Amino acid sequence: MMKKLKESGLSKEEIVQAYRHVLMGRRLDERLWQLTRIGKTSFNISGQGHEVGQVAMAMAFEHEKDYFLPYYRDMAPCLVWGMTPKDIMLGSLGKEDDPSSHGRQMPNHYGSKEHNIISHSSTVSTQYTVATGVAYGAQLAKKDYVTLTTTGEGSANQGEVQEAMNFAGVKKLPLIFVIENNGYAISVGRDEQYASEKLSDRGPAFGMTGIQVNGNDFVESYLAFKKVVEDARKGFGPALIEMMVTRLTSHSADDDHSVYRTKEDIENLKKNDGLLLFEKQLIDEDYLTREQMKEIDAELKKEINKATDEAEAMPDPKAEDILKEVYADN
Amino acid sequence: MAMMTYLEAIHKGIEEEMARDENVVIFGEDVGGVKGGVFGVTKGLAEMFGDDRCFNTPLTEGLIGGLAVGLGTVGYRAIGEFQFADYLLPAVNQLISEASRMRYRTQGDWTAPITFRAPYGGGVRGGLYHSQSTEKVLFGQPGLRIVTPSSPRDAKGLIKAAIRCDDPVVFYEHKRLYRLLKEDVPEDDYVVPIDKANVVREGDDITVIGYGMVLNHALKAAETLSKEGYEAEVVDVRSIYPLDKETLVKAAKKTGKVLLVTEDNLEGSVMSEISAIIAEEALFDLDSPIRRLAGPDSPSMPYALPLEREFLISEEKVLDAMRELAEF
Numbered sequence: 018m019m020k021k022l023k024e025s026g027l028s029k030e031e032i033v034q035a036y037r038h039v040l041m042g043r044r045l046d047e048r049l050w051q052l053t054r055i056g057k058t059s060f061n062i063s064g065q066g067h068e069v070g071q072v073a074m075a076m077a078f079e080h081e082k083d084y085f086l087p088y089y090r091d092m093a094p095c096l097v098w099g100m101t102p103k104d105i106m107l108g109s110l111g112k113e114d115d116p117s118s119h120g121r122q123m124p125n126h127y128g129s130k131e132h133n134i135i136s137h138s139s140t141v142s143t144q145y146t147v148a149t150g151v152a153y154g155a156q157l158a159k160k161d162y163v164t165l166t167t168t169g170e171g172s173a174n175q176g177e178v179q180e181a182m183n184f185a186g187v188k189k190l191p192l193i194f195v196i197e198n199n200g201y202a203i204s205v206g207r208d209e210q211y212a213s214e215k216l217s218d219r220g221p222a223f224g225m226t227g228i229q230v231n232g233n234d235f236v237e238s239y240l241a242f243k244k245v246v247e248d249a250r251k252g253f254g255p256a257l258i259e260m261m262v263t264r265l266t267s268h269s270a271d272d273d274h275s276v277y278r279t280k281e282d283i284e285n286l287k288k289n290d291g292l293l294l295f296e297k298q299l300i301d302e303d304y305l306t307r308e309q310m311k312e313i314d315a316e317l318k319k320e321i322n323k324a325t326d327e328a329e330a331m332p333d334p335k336a337e338d339i340l341k342e343v344y345a346d347n
Numbered sequence: 348m349a350m351m352t353y354l355e356a357i358h359k360g361i362e363e364e365m366a367r368d369e370n371v372v373i374f375g376e377d378v379g380g381v382k383g384g385v386f387g388v389t390k391g392l393a394e395m396f397g398d399d400r401c402f403n404t405p406l407t408e409g410l411i412g413g414l415a416v417g418l419g420t421v422g423y424r425a426i427g428e429f430q431f432a433d434y435l436l437p438a439v440n441q442l443i444s445e446a447s448r449m450r451y452r453t454q455g456d457w458t459a460p461i462t463f464r465a466p467y468g469g470g471v472r473g474g475l476y477h478s479q480s481t482e483k484v485l486f487g488q489p490g491l492r493i494v495t496p497s498s499p500r501d502a503k504g505l506i507k508a509a510i511r512c513d514d515p516v517v518f519y520e521h522k523r524l525y526r527l528l529k530e531d532v533p534e535d536d537y538v539v540p541i542d543k544a545n546v547v548r549e550g551d552d553i554t555v556i557g558y559g560m561v562l563n564h565a566l567k568a569a570e571t572l573s574k575e576g577y578e579a580e581v582v583d584v585r586s587i588y589p590l591d592k593e594t595l596v597k598a599a600k601k602t603g604k605v606l607l608v609t610e611d612n613l614e615g616s617v618m619s620e621i622s623a624i625i626a627e628e629a630l631f632d633l634d635s636p637i638r639r640l641a642g643p644d645s646p647s648m649p650y651a652l653p654l655e656r657e658f659l660i661s662e663e664k665v666l667d668a669m670r671e672l673a674e675f
Contacts, residue, residue, distance in 0.1 A: 084421070116456070117453075118452050118453055118454070119453070119454040121451065121452050121453075121454065122452055126452075128453060128456070128457065130453070130456040130457060135417075135420050135457060136449065136452055136453045136456070136457050138444050138445060138448065138452070140440055140444040140445075143413060143440060143441060143444055143445050145413070146409055146410050146412065146413020146414060146416075146417070146441065147413045147414075147416045147417040147420070147441075147445060148413075148417060149410065149413060149414050149417055150413060150414040150415060150416055150417020150418040150419070150420070150421070150423075150425070151417040151418075151420060151421050152417070153414065153417070153418060154417070154418055154421035154422070154423055156399070157372065157399055157400070157423065176409060176437075177409045177410070177413060177440075177441075180405075180407040180409045180410040180413075181410060181413065183405055183407065183410075184404065184405060184407065184410050184414070187405065341454065342450050342451055342454045342455040343450070343451055343489050343490055344450070344490065344492075344514050344589075345450070345458070345460075345512070345513035345514050
């Protein structure tokens, strides 16, 4: 049973805004797949199936001051944090004005100085230890910002994840660790990844709260994050949230999941699609009608078309700038 | 001026920078509290600047790397100590994938101004894992700087320059030199350039290039050789990466006879690159083949005394190589 939307304590406007973010995450990602298929971008890696939990997560933070160290499936929460569809598009097209990396990293490596989203690399989970430094900075400066960092359940087996959680526990850092568990590390299923029943059980092992949430349940996810963020801001220390989600797509544009996923698993994907479940809930609980959703969808598509056109018209990085900003003096 | 050991000079440089800039913080294993490091470099800093700015970490080098990067992104100047240069290996992913590329991969939007301290070098009966020169592991990673002082005076000025530098700097400090070297060190606020080699001794017959313990051997050997009628130009590499090519090439051209000395293995060391640079830039000014004097290609320095001695570059070995080159 999913928690009722009104239990979130959010206004109708806020809930509708959440839906817009979820749907934008989906539609923008679909556009990026199209651009990859026609050769306008070279790569895409998706958060499809993660968006409801991701948006609930991001909405529990104060984006003006809180820091976010995302991983490559986190387009939707980056949008909540303030990045625009055009920002995302500039990154996938490798344009000079791409706020994430100015065309230097592969698509979906999100970052934005303007919005407190710290750049991450492709070497999975290094952001976990980097996040401890960001969070320790809050303690040093006696500021009340909270830091959020995410990774996948496959990447959560890296040593640095345990190193980071251990240190965060020792120093009671204002830091929220998230594992977005979609059950697959590219092709490797959870049975070959970890033996424990829940990854959230690792939280208490490092002296912090560990909570597993259903990432398709907007309210359950939102309330869990709201509580741990409030606690962290008050100085009660870090938390680990394992968010159970579904990976609707292949790992990336270079992968074909039909090779290793069972037919049954793939057939069930639609049933486990958080977007569809969220839409049903919004209708059942009288937040939106199907007609209103269609209108929102049309608006978002227009916005995505505009973002695509504008981003495509932007200049590419210049070849002669290849050595720019290797060091501070160049 | 004050008489200081190499170790005291590093300590003093850190202390001065922590007093000068409250955004400088230092951490590592045993770094905080009353102990102040296994070698005592950070002794007293926790008491002076508080346990928030000088603190212990768990035994997690990957964390030391990431913590420093994160602090850098939010405006701090972190000094991360790896207890031994041998133990920075678990943090190599942070050093190469994160610290060295944070600026480049965001075109300067986010930066990681960090000093990573790494006590290195042999001759301390440290065996395979407390003797190594690991700088070649990090060598040739654009975005990262590697420096090492070879005198107390440089130690203070160079650690200060590293801390003020807006790039991530790996600061190698030679363990044998910690208490071996003592000299007058200026008490004022000076820095040594982060990207310049240093001609320590001038001479016209041969050029010796090195850093750390072996550089000190070369300086002593040069005095002996002087009595035999040969004058050696001795150059301290100091900025290991990026290299100060201009100074190195100029010194090679000056005498036309070049000896490169390192206590690392012969093959694949920093000297291999210096050799390539001199071959490219100064070949027609050379009067002899470029010579390298280095440890054997065994995996680091074994513990037993005869084995350690066999591996180490001694003053005698340097003198022999210098004399042979002078007579070439």
